[in-house]
Amino acid sequence: MATTSAAGTGAAPAPDTRNAGGVGFRSDRGPVLLAVMLSTGLVALDSTIIATAVPSIVRDLGGFSQFPWLFSIYLLTQAVTVPIYGKFADSLGRKPVMFFGIALFLIGSILCGAAWSMPALIVARAVQGIGAGAVQPMSMTIVGDLYTVEERARVQGYLASVWGIAAVIGPTLGGVFSEYVSWRWIFFxxxxxxxxxxxxxxRRFAERVTRTRHRVDYAGVALLTGGFSLIILGLLEGGVAWGWASTQSLVIFAVGVVLLVAFVFVERRAAEPVLPLWVFSRRVLAGSSLNALVIGALTIGLSSYLPTYSEGVLGTSALVAGFALAANTVGWPLAASQAGRLYLRIGFRDTALIGTVFVVGGTVLAALLGENTLVWGAAGAAFVMGVGLGLSASPTLVAAQSVVGWDRRGVVTGANMFSRSLGSAVGAAVFGAIANATLADRFAHPPAGIADRLPRSVDASSLVLGGHTRSQQPAVAEYVRRSLYDATHHVFLALVVLAVLGVGALLLMPRRSEQLTFE
Known part of the structure; x- marks a missing residue:
């Protein structure tokens, strides 16, 4: 049975179990690795299933303009709780934090499956996100505890396989449940x-913990959650519920910024800040976090709108759209499994920079998708982008973990996961704003021939997503389909811009691995 320690401040960790009989499942640490992979699979499967089923959910519950909230609220609650879990993990141990996260995630899943409306589903997703905030970072932290940098090069292959399996099973189950059973089973x-x-x-993971007293930074949590919630609210509802230049928008954005500025001042004085500012004070840590921010936004942009494009524009089934998206999550683990070997030879930053070449290429391919492109074109763009993300995500996270000691590794890992979740949450809001604004403009200025037959609402796109075009007049259905294409195309163009900006984040990191020292 593998053992690690969770010593608190000033306490010495237990004897190191690294290099204990190799890296595979038959080693002393093998059962723990398998347990971590199962825990990671909990989040991996959910992320691949929900993206495919969104059109079916919209068809059943309505509210196309609100569906970005399914991602944003989940990712926001996940993001703001990750640093808290990281702090508790460094003082209470990894195991109890993992148990709490899984339990809350499952409660949220039950509530999601029982949701009767889009607002109810959004609230349930928030609960689910609070639980997910513990699962993924705790998995990565446990791996960082058990394995050396060299060993993690091999372990990345095992962890990557989880996402590969989920990439195949997730979209398949999502499509099958959506078409033949019910989308509710994607949560059950x-x-x-x-x-x-x-x-x-x-049964398999044991740790010796020296428990320490800790203080929860409630003020920091409240300010961080409130600030980003208001900004996301303004992005998603601006141009839909109220005008961008209206009093509501200006007040919401202003208050959101004020709360985030206040958060910075509170964190400087907090005894145990929820997000210590020192995690952004070194080039390695800052570059890793910024890269995670970009990766989170790119991932949510593709996974949110590629199924919508495939079903709404190309007219594919949910199952086929799921396979198109699965190409991304197949390319990611395949590249991640090789990234470990690569960064040991050429360094963390250079490996990630190679990944950005594929990321930019994949986003360009997505932006070139047309109204009548074969679905294989969408899958190809997703695969190329997945390869790039796999080569970029793993090296930067391992680099951040490598420059700190055990007592800070949970905080650093949590900060990296926080950045990725925050990028996804804000990205979902920004891309949702782009899509909603495009659709609102198209429906507000339709051709004269169909102006009196076209619903004056963004949710008119459900005519396409719900598969009801046969009951509509061809001219109306075609205009809705083209409007939906314009919306997704604009999102894909935004992905290209974001991918190019992401190169700058990686340039913050030192080039050579021997420069990665933490003072």
Missing amino acids: INLPLGAVAVWMIA
Whole structure:
């Protein structure tokens, strides 16, 4: 049975279990690695299933203009809780934090499956996100505890396989449930997987913990959550519920910025800040966090709107759209499994920079998708982008973990996961604003021939997503389809811009690995 320590401040960690019988499943640490992979699979499967089922959810519950909230609220609550879990993990241990996160995630999954309206589903997703905030960072932190930098090059292959399996199973189940059963089962399927993960961790992972007293930075949590919630609210509802230049928008954005500025001042004085500002004070840590921010936004942009493009514009089924998106999550783990070997030879930053070449290429291919492109074109763009993300994400995270000691590794890992979740949350809001604004403009200025037959609402796009075009007049259905193409095309163009900007984040990191020292 593998053992690690969770010593608190000033306490010495337990004997190191690294290099204990190799890296594979038959080693002393093998059962723990398998348990971590199962826990990671809990989040991996959910992320691939929900993206495919969004059109079916919109068809059932309505509210196309609100569907970005399904991603934003989940990712926001995940983001703001990640640093808290990281702090607790460094003082209470990894195991209890992981158990709490899985339990809350499963409760949220039950609530999601029972949701009766889009607002109810959004609230349930918030609960689910609070639980997910513990699962992924704790998995990565445990791996950082058990394995050396060299060993993690091999372990990345095992962890990457989880996303590869989820890439195949997730979209397939999402498409099957959406078409033949019910989208609600995409949430209920989490229950048996979560039960197995808890059982494995309880039996196989043991840690000796020196418990320490801690103070929760409630003020920091409130300011961080409130600030980003208002900004996301303004982005998603601006131009839809109220005008961009209206009093509501100006007040919401202004108050959001004020709360975030106040958060910075509070964190400087907090005894145990929820997000210590020192994690952004070194080039390695700052570059890693900024890269995670960009990766999060790119991932959510593609996973949110590629299925919408495939189903709404190309007219594919949910199952086929799921396979198109799966190409991204297949390319990601394949590249991540090789990234470990590569960064040991040429360094963390150069490996990630190679990845950005693929990322930019993939986003350009997505932007070139036309109204009548074969679905294989969409899958190809997703695969290329996935390869780039796989080569960029792993090296930068390992680099950040490598420059700190055990007692700070949980905070650093949590900060990196926070940045990725925040990027996804804000990215979902920004891309949602772009899509909603495009659709609102198209529906407000339709051709004269169909002006009196076209619903004056962004949610008119459900005519396409819901598969009801046969009951509509061809001219109306075609205009809705073209409007939806314009919306997704504008999102893909934004992905290109974001991918190019992401190169600058990586240039903050030192080029040579021997420069990665933390003072």
